[in-house]
Amino acid sequence: MQVLTAYIGRDNEEALQLLQDGALVAEYAVTRAVFKFGTYCLDTAVDTDIFYFDDNHQILYLKLGLINDIVAGIHRDGQLTLFDSSTTIGYAWDSFIVSVQNWPVCGA
Numbered sequence: 001m002q003v004l005t006a007y008i009g010r011d012n013e014e015a016l017q018l019l020q021d022g023a024l025v026a027e028y029a030v031t032r033a034v035f036k037f038g039t040y041c042l043d044t045a046v047d048t049d050i051f052y053f054d055d056n057h058q059i060l061y062l063k064l065g066l067i068n069d070i071v072a073g074i075h076r077d078g079q080l081t082l083f084d085s086s087t088t089i090g091y092a093w094d095s096f097i098v099s100v101q102n103w104p105v106c107g108a
Contacts, residue, residue: 004098005099006067007101008065011065012063015059016059016062017058025057027056033053034090042062074099
């Protein structure tokens, strides 16, 4: 299971290539993605500043450390669901562990 790391309040980005049978999914085939872990749920249709596709909808970007009120800890229940033009209920795509960590910074 892949581990995604989030640093609270930091702009770090995770990039997930959307692979099917070892190759990138067809361009624009994926129309929406939902990622749930712990009590958090992100949707590419809503959370476009922290959860979004590349221009071809083949790579998904996550800036989990920017989720409001995110709390440090390990979440072993990350689930990614993808949607295309033929389904309204989505496809179970992949599971993740999400490690949320504090990253303190000295005053400037």
